[in-house]
Amino acid sequence: MIELSYESNDFDGVSITNVIQLSPNGIVKQHYKVCAHKEVKGLKILQGVNHVMSNGFLPYDHQIIEMKHYELYGISHYNFEKLSENWLFSTSKDTTKALTWPKDYKPIYKDFCINFEHNIGTVMPEDIKETKPIMVALNTFTNWREFRNYATGQKHSKYINEVDDIEVTVNNTNPFTNHELSVIIKEHKQHNLKGEFSLHTNESVEQVKKKLIEEDGKKETVLNMTLPKNFINDVFTISLDLPAKHTQKKQMVFKTTNQSISTTKIKDGKQDVLIADNGLMTIKSCPSFSPALFSLNYKNREWLDTSYPTPKPKSWFNPYVGGIMSSPEELQLRTILQEDIKGRFVTKVDSKGNEWQGIKTEFSVTGNDEFRGLIIHEYYLMLPGVPVLCHTAKVANYSGKLFSKDYFEAASFFTITGDDYVIARDKQGEKQYYKVGSQAVDFFTQGSILFGNENREEHIQVVSNKFLKSNIMMINPNDNACYNSEPLTIPNGDSLFTAPVFYLFTESFIEEDYMKDLVSINFNV
Numbered sequence: 001m002i003e004l005s006y007e008s009n010d011f012d013g014v015s016i017t018n019v020i021q022l023s024p025n026g027i028v029k030q031h032y033k034v035c036a037h038k039e040v041k042g043l044k045i046l047q048g049v050n051h052v053m054s055n056g057f058l059p060y061d062h063q064i065i066e067m068k069h070y071e072l073y074g075i076s077h078y079n080f081e082k083l084s085e086n087w088l089f090s091t092s093k094d095t096t097k098a099l100t101w102p103k104d105y106k107p108i109y110k111d112f113c114i115n116f117e118h119n120i121g122t123v124m125p126e127d128i129k130e131t132k133p134i135m136v137a138l139n140t141f142t143n144w145r146e147f148r149n150y151a152t153g154q155k156h157s158k159y160i161n162e163v164d165d166i167e168v169t170v171n172n173t174n175p176f177t178n179h180e181l182s183v184i185i186k187e188h189k190q191h192n193l194k195g196e197f198s199l200h201t202n203e204s205v206e207q208v209k210k211k212l213i214e215e216d217g218k219k220e221t222v223l224n225m226t227l228p229k230n231f232i233n234d235v236f237t238i239s240l241d242l243p244a245k246h247t248q249k250k251q252m253v254f255k256t257t258n259q260s261i262s263t264t265k266i267k268d269g270k271q272d273v274l275i276a277d278n279g280l281m282t283i284k285s286c287p288s289f290s291p292a293l294f295s296l297n298y299k300n301r302e303w304l305d306t307s308y309p310t311p312k313p314k315s316w317f318n319p320y321v322g323g324i325m326s327s328p329e330e331l332q333l334r335t336i337l338q339e340d341i342k343g344r345f346v347t348k349v350d351s352k353g354n355e356w357q358g359i360k361t362e363f364s365v366t367g368n369d370e371f372r373g374l375i376i377h378e379y380y381l382m383l384p385g386v387p388v389l390c391h392t393a394k395v396a397n398y399s400g401k402l403f404s405k406d407y408f409e410a411a412s413f414f415t416i417t418g419d420d421y422v423i424a425r426d427k428q429g430e431k432q433y434y435k436v437g438s439q440a441v442d443f444f445t446q447g448s449i450l451f452g453n454e455n456r457e458e459h460i461q462v463v464s465n466k467f468l469k470s471n472i473m474m475i476n477p478n479d480n481a482c483y484n485s486e487p488l489t490i491p492n493g494d495s496l497f498t499a500p501v502f503y504l505f506t507e508s509f510i511e512e513d514y515m516k517d518l519v520s521i522n523f524n525v
Contacts, residue, residue, distance in 0.1 A: 013037040026140040031133040036123040043120035048113035057144040059085035066162035077189040087151035089144040098137040100151035170251040174352040186220040195242040201234040257385030261357040278382040287343035291361040292325035315478040326410035339363040356381035373399030387505035396495035409485040419454040440476035447512040465519040468499040497523040
């Protein structure tokens with residue numbers, strides 16, 4: 001701790017001590033002590049922090065603004081009265097820098113500094129008044145989400161995306177639309193929107209353009225487009241030709257159809273099989289076999305590897321069912337298969353208002369002491385005419401105790417047909433290409449995983465929220481699979497939906513940045 005004391009030139013008899021406390025973890029706290037040798041009234045102290053916000057994040061008007069590669073003092077373009085939380089965060093190549101202040105303080109931007117005005121008021125002789133500390137952290141927090149939890153003193157369970165300083169919102173952040181597409185371009189800084197704006201795709205739709213000048217006095221504009229009848233899905237490009245720079249945003253959009261999803265229950269030998277079809281994909285599940293989805297058919301091809309109709313040993317799995325399913329990481333499949341598994345058709349509405357349909361399986365854990373009292377509901381969901389399967393699970397905790405930090409894992413097993421490959425990004429963000437079937441490769445991936453084949457145009461890409469789930473790719477001569485896991489904390493008597501995993505059929509690898517709206521979907525509504 002360092003204390004620097006000095007006498008005020010402006011207030012006779014006032015002594016001010018600047019208190020700086022440095023911690024080994026990179027946190028610096030600063031505050032002031034004020035004392036007087038005689039009564040002093042109307043005392044104020046202005047505390048300035050030179051906090052450069054290049055590549056920064058700020059909580060602004062109840063959103064998180066991302067300042068991408070902006071000029072060093074770009075924060076001066078914002079109205080500080082709209083800061084909705086008590087923190088700022090910025091990154092550079094090798095450094096993270098974070099700033100937080102007491103929630104009742106109101107920062108002011110002036111003279112290239114973030115300032116805090118302390119109204120000390122009246123100081124009586126021999127009194128000591130102290131301000132609350134301002135905190136700066138260097139390389140202590142890895143990202144703004146982690147620091148936000150610290151600065152606000154609460155864990156924010158609701159996932160939100162950052163938005164750019166000029167925010168582009170496609171279809172109100174819903175990646176699915178039936179006919180019309182609306183794009184809103186909004187300027188968050190303290191000047192009007194100006195420039196030329198356009199909307200187009202690589203193949204499917206003609207370009208829509210609009211131009212604004214400063215004198216139009218607008219903070220936002222809207223681009224509208226009607227999708228053609230034969231449109232299924234595509235990456236839309238929104239171009240912003242601004243006075244100081246040219247930038248683009250790309251967003252994946254899917255078109256739903258008006259047809260209904262057909263559901264059928266059939267007998268396969270002695271077992272009941274639930275079948276759902278959305279016009280492009282057909283899915284199947286058999287509750288007496290397992291809670292898994294054992295079949296995913298697209299373009300007359302089966303994509304899932306399974307042991308259906310009976311569990312069997314395979315590779316190092318015993319038993320093995322394959323397909324797609326999820327469960328607590330430490331709960332053995334053998335125990336699950338001994339439970340009473342039920343299944344039915346279901347309709348479920350997500351956080352964007354989309355109405356999904358498909359198959360639900362469920363079981364209560366009774367045969368394991370650690371997990372007894374959990375009820376696990378598996379959802380395998382589709383939208384009409386869309387080449388996307390959504391998998392999520394609702395975990396209800398009636399164990400009598402807190403279900404805390406246990407990893408809940410979704411596993412999916414794909415067929416091996418020869419000339420198969422996998423594309424995924426490693427932890428450094430580099431795109432890697434692996435051949436399936438030659439040797440064993442297991443690694444953690446940064447984002448989505450694409451399973452493809454040299455002899456097919458269509459591939460399947462497994463997409464999930466990389467900030468909520470960790471993803472592992474597993475390939476070897478016998479297995480072609482991936483695992484998506486996330487830690488769950490569920491109080492007794494409560495329930496929670498896992499972050500969805502999406503299985504998207506595509507002709508090429510789609511970048512994760514184009515699917516932020518998709519992975520922001522959840523069912524905790």
